[in-house]
Amino acid sequence: MSLTAWVFLLLMTKVPPERHDGSPWEEPRYEAWRRYAHIASAIDTTCSDAPRLPRGCNTTKCCAALLSAIAIGESNLARDADEGPCYRVGPRYERRCDRGRAASVFQCQRISPLVSVSDLFASREVAAKQALMVASASLAKCGKLDPRDKLSGLSGRCIDGPGPWRARYALWLTLRAWEPPAKKEPAP
Helix, strand or coil, X not given: CCHHHHHHHHHHHHCCHHHHCCCCCCCCHHHHHHHHHHHHHHXXXXXXXXXXXXXXXXXXXXXXXXXXXXXXXXXXXXXXXXXXXXXXXXXXXXXXXXXXXXXXXXXEECCCCCCCHHHXXXXXXXXXXXXXXXXXXXXXXXXXXXXXXXXXXXXXXXXXCCCHHHHHHHHHHHHHCCCCCCCCCCCC
């Protein structure tokens, strides 16, 4: 199975598109499937073309699991976070996408003057590369912390203690070992 296919099945299993039913960013199933396939392809391309894999990864599958964990944890693969702009109408939604400063399913913020927020929405590959760069830096820079805090650098600095990075780290560990459910044979 190709890495793209593995990531696509992982995304469809962990965050089925029907999870967004009734949300302001709901979309037809076939569009969600196509969008998930593009996200999976961007993750595959980014990890396959990476000059160096993140600390703790010795395979592109591990790298893909890391980016998938970030995408799932940060945005739940919501359409508005992926395609932009993030839905921010009403008091329940005003904080989405870091109050409008973050873009893509990876919720990247602009860290280079050469990459704008609109660039991050326009190209999943650009967003995936930026997410991988930030995650790799976090794993290296925060490497001496409790393992659960190694992704705290996603917040901008290493933090030794509870935060959403612990959920991303736990999800990464789970996804590294994930395999698609086996096909069930029809009963005779």
